[in-house]
Amino acid sequence: MLENSEKSEKEYQKARKLIPGGVNSPVRAIKPYPFYVATAKGSKLYDIDGNEFIDCCLAHGPVILGHNHPIIKQSIVDQLNRGWIYGTPTELEVRIAEKIANSCKSLEMMRFVSTGTEATMSALRLARGYTGKNSFIKIEGGYHGAHDAVLVKAGSGVSTYSKANSAGIPSDFTKYTLQAPFNNIEAMAELIEKNKEDLAALIMEPVMGNAGPIPPEGNYLHEIRKLTEENEVLLIFDEVITGFRLAMGGASEYFGVNPDLATLGKVAGGGLPIGIFGGKKEIMEMVSPSGPVYQAGTFSGNPCSLAAGISTLELLGKENVHEKLNAKGEKLRTALSEIVEDKKPGYSVSGIGSMFKVFFGKKPRNYRDALTCDLKEYPNFFHRMLKFGVFLPPSQLETNFISSAHSEEDIEKVLEAYRECL
Ligand SMILES: Cc1ncc(COP(=O)(O)O)c(C=O)c1O
Incomplete structure (x- = not known):
């Protein structure tokens, strides 16, 4: 644990009595207790005990331009001065929808919600409403938020009907959830054939x-597109992490594959709560009130989130951020690979764009491979890095990120920390 963490420990002892596990999302449950943040700026977090960390967790993805960005902040402040919820439409909705439709080819129409969870839940309901069919496939180990139908883990065999991954989910709710491994087109073809x-x-x-970053191999996504088209299965890309992170048009643009529907979140709200689902006009017209698939939300299209989202997208577009950021990520992964080869030859480096991870085992192609890594050793390493002043996501199975605010010096420090802590 950090030498200087008395105040955080005290807060945690109070929190534990009031909030389950002391945290508001399980990924924040650092043992024996998390550090409590006082402020953030650029690439850094500062906790209430006066510790400073280079942040490679970045709130699990949204913070692509660094914390507390002055232009994004000003857009939120300007909006706050005009009020922060109206319960009626605003011009902001139209402005951001136009920007997103311009960047993301697959999103001809879209709806704004408040979280990625809501976005995937609504996209799945829409897919079922549009096709009149019940089942859907998810990738083993894929995370799509915390709603019932997607909270399932891999069973035995290449593919399986899935068991809930949480108490409180009736098996009836997950009986339509099928799973196939990532990067395995044969297993996917077989599953689709059996269930189409x-x-x-x-x-x-x-x-x-959400299994660490595992990129698709070769033509996998193109083959997935072909397979789903041939079998009249809607393809939904969950781009809650990759949207506006890999490129303005997300992974869709990066790999040149257009899904029927897509979900966005995280970066799209500039760090304020947001979720978006969208896709082909013909499908989206099925959403209420223009169609029969019900979807609604008091906070949907919240003006502050949209204002922060608009200024984020403008900055990303203007400054050619992705090219520079992805090059920075590539350089970091190359340097990390050399360190890993030297210090821990059995480990591997994975990632893409500004996403990276050192896996404590061989480079995974899918979730099951990722599970064979030394998951027990990872938390010890995490704490060594924290003491060194680098905050990584606390689990082996979560992606590390960098932002455009990470300087050369930050990256050098991160590399030095890996060198020491591995
Ligand atoms: C790929 C993906 N989809 C959906 C979600 C759910 O988003 P939210 O946490 O905003 O509900 C997440 C969250 O990490 C995610 O990574």
């Missing part, structure tokens, strides 16, 4: 982000 009568959609992260 009642198959509405395939939902997938085009780059797995």
Whole structure:
């Protein structure tokens, strides 16, 4: 644990009595207790005990331009001065929708919600409503938020009907959730063939982000597109992480594959709560009130989130951020690979764009491979890095990120920390 963490420990002891596990999302449950943040700026977090960390967790993805960005902040402040919720439409909705439709070819129409969870839940309902079919496929180990139908883990065999991954989910709610491994087109083809009568959609992260970053191999995504088209299964790309992170048009643009529907979140709200689902006009017209698939939300299209989202997208577009950021990521991964080869030859480096991870085992092609890494050793390493002043996501199975605010010096420090802590 950090030498200087008394105040955080005290807060945690109070929190534990009031909030389950002391945290508001399980990924924040650092043992024995998390550090409590006081402020953030650029690439850094500062905790209430006065510790400073280079942040490679970046709130699990949204912070692509660095914390507390002055232009994004000003757009939120300007909006706050005009009020922060109206319950009526605003011009902001039209402005951001136009920007997104311009960047993301697949999103001809879209709806704004408040979280990625809501976005995937609504996209799946829409896919079922549009096709009149019940089942859908997800990738083993793929995460699409915390709603019932997608909270399932891999079973035995190449593919399987899935068991809930959480208490409180009736098996009836997950009986339509099928799973196939990532980067395995044969297994996917087999599963689709067996189930196509009642198959509405395939939902997938085009780059797995919640098993650590695992990029798609070769032509995998193109083959997935072909397979789903041939079998009339809707393809949903969950781009909650990759949207506006890999490129303005997300993984879709990066790999040149257009899904029928896509979900966005994280970066699109500039760090404020947001979720978006969208896709082909013909499908989106099925959403209420223009169609019969119900979807609604008091906070949907919140003006502050949209204002922050608009200024984020403008900055990303103007400054050619992705090219520079992805090059920085590539350089970091190359340097990390050399360190890993030297210090821990059995380990590997994975990632793409500004996403990276050192896996404590061989480079995974899918979730099951990722599970064979030394998951027990990872938390010890995490704490060594924290003491060194680098904050990584606390789990081996979560992606590390860098932002455009990470300087050469930050990257050098991160590399030095890896060198020491591995
Ligand atoms: C790929 C993906 N989809 C959906 C979600 C859910 O988003 P939210 O946490 O905003 O509900 C996440 C969250 O990490 C995610 O990574």
